Amino acid sequence: MRFLAAAVTVTTLAACASQGEPPASAAASVGSSTAGTRAASPRSSSTPTPIPSAEPAQLPRGGREVFPQYRLFGYAGSPGAPALGRLGVGDLDARVRELERRGTAFADGRALLPVLELVAVIADPFPGNAGSYSRQVGDATIKRYLAAARRHKALLLLNIQPGRLRFIDVAKRLEPWLRQPDVGLALDPEWAVKRGQVPGRIYGSTTGAELDGVARFLDGIVRRYDLPQKVMVFHQVAASVVRHQSAVKQRDGVVVIKSVDGIGSRAAKTTTWRTLVKALPDSIHPGFKLFLHEDAEHGTVMTPSQVLALKPAPEYVLFE
Numbered sequence: 447m448r449f450l451a452a453a454v455t456v457t458t459l460a461a462c463a464s465q466g467e468p469p470a471s472a473a474a475s476v477g478s479s480t481a482g483t484r485a486a487s488p489r490s491s492s493t494p495t496p497i498p499s500a501e502p503a504q505l506p507r508g509g510r511e512v513f514p515q516y517r518l519f520g521y522a523g524s525p526g527a528p529a530l531g532r533l534g535v536g537d538l539d540a541r542v543r544e545l546e547r548r549g550t551a552f553a554d555g556r557a558l559l560p561v562l563e564l565v566a567v568i569a570d571p572f573p574g575n576a577g578s579y580s581r582q583v584g585d586a587t588i589k590r591y592l593a594a595a596r597r598h599k600a601l602l603l604l605n606i607q608p609g610r611l612r613f614i615d616v617a618k619r620l621e622p623w624l625r626q627p628d629v630g631l632a633l634d635p636e637w638a639v640k641r642g643q644v645p646g647r648i649y650g651s652t653t654g655a656e657l658d659g660v661a662r663f664l665d666g667i668v669r670r671y672d673l674p675q676k677v678m679v680f681h682q683v684a685a686s687v688v689r690h691q692s693a694v695k696q697r698d699g700v701v702v703i704k705s706v707d708g709i710g711s712r713a714a715k716t717t718t719w720r721t722l723v724k725a726l727p728d729s730i731h732p733g734f735k736l737f738l739h740e741d742a743e744h745g746t747v748m749t750p751s752q753v754l755a756l757k758p759a760p761e762y763v764l765f766e
Contacts, residue, residue: 503627503673506599507559510674512701513731518677518762519549520561522605522632522735525587530565531766532738538590542598545765551750552763560600563679563764564591567616569607569637569645579645580609580637582616588623595628601677603630607637609645613652614659624667630677633660636687636707651686654693661700668699676700679733679762682722683707696729703762705733711744712752719756726758733762 502510509515521541523533533541542560549558567582574581588604595602604623606616613633623629635652637645657680664676678700682688694702704726708718723732734753741747753763 503671505559505674506595506601506628507557512559512675512677513761515557516559517553517556518559518561518601518703518733519545519552520563520601520603520762520764521545522563522565522764522766524565524568524583527565527568530568531563533562533564538594539597542594542600546598548765549763552754554750554754554759560595560598561603561677561762561764562591562595562600563603563605563632564588565607565634566604566620567606567608567611569609569634571644571646578609578611579639580607580611582619592623592626592629601628601630603632603677603679605632605634607634607645609637610639610641610643613638613656614663617660617663621667624664624676625671625673627673630679631660631664632679632681632705633657634681636681636683649684649687652680652688654688654690657688657691657702658694661694661697661702665697665699673699677703677762679703679705679764681705681707681735683718685721691730692727694727694729701731702729703731703733705735705762705764706760707735709737709740709744711741712746712748714744715741715748716756723758731761732756732758733764734760735764735766737766 504510505512521531521533523531523535525534528535535541542562546558546560549560566588567580569580571579573579592602604620606613608616617624617631624631633652636649638650638652639645639648643650661678664678667673668676676699680688682704704722706719706722708715719734726732734756736747736753738747753760
């Protein structure tokens with residue numbers, strides 16, 4: 447299973463993620479943005495203060511609302527961990543240019559909005575000092591990926607594999623980054639385990655109520671800082687991973703997307719898709735994940751036309 451293989455790689459990721467990272471207090475501003483706000487460390491005691499602007503902040507490629515104007519297309523990954531996705535492999539700007547080229551075939555009449563889904567909180571098979579079974583990449587890494595996103599007018603999503611932590615607690619720790627108009631969240635509940643459980647050995651899980659709590663938190667940030675809509679993705683590989691999704695409410699400031707996960711053949715992935723989008727509430731938009739290498743082991747990776755033929759058509763397509 448994919449999550450078991452990835453769990454092995456995180457033991458080598460700690461050294462990669464920790465090298466060359468300055469302390470939180472050294473994190474500096476990340477380029478310019480339409481918000482005119484200053485990026486700060488998630489662990490910093492200082493709170494970024496928005497700079498007054500004559501115009502409200504917009505999405506990287508314009509506008510304040512994500513759908514139906516855009517189709518999101520992204521790469522996932524984390525530096526030093528090829529098993530976590532292509533975004534962490536090679537030159538970052540080259541990867542973003544590559545995802546933009548690949549994404550044009552998925553636009554299908556919509557404007558393309560590129561997404562960099564950085565795995566920023568990584569599940570770990572070891573407890574660590576805090577017993578959380580997860581670790582966060584350094585501020586310098588988030589800063590570097592946000593700067594790349596801005597160079598290419600893309601969104602940055604901070605992916606959370608929480609281990610034994612609660613999603614809402616991690617999201618609050620990331621709040622200084624989330625005050626930026628081009629930063630959202632991706633939640634990976636298969637890595638969310640309970641006391642006595644170890645991520646990677648079993649599938650974790652969450653509930654619609656927990657997801658809605660994070661969405662409510664993001665909506666509050668949007669309202670407080672007059673930001674464009676936030677994107678909040680949750681990945682789901684099996685029905686047991688997310689229970690009672692109907693508890694997720696519609697909120698003006700947040701677009702919630704279910705990214706249907708899972709490795710396999712076209713037939714297997716289509717079956718999983720039908721199962722997980724059945725009775726999808728209006729508050730949740732459909733998304734779909736493809737695996738460049740693992741899916742190819744089961745046949746040909748699904749083509750853009752095959753992905754867009756899914757019903758309903760995915761509004762976020764992610765490659766890992």
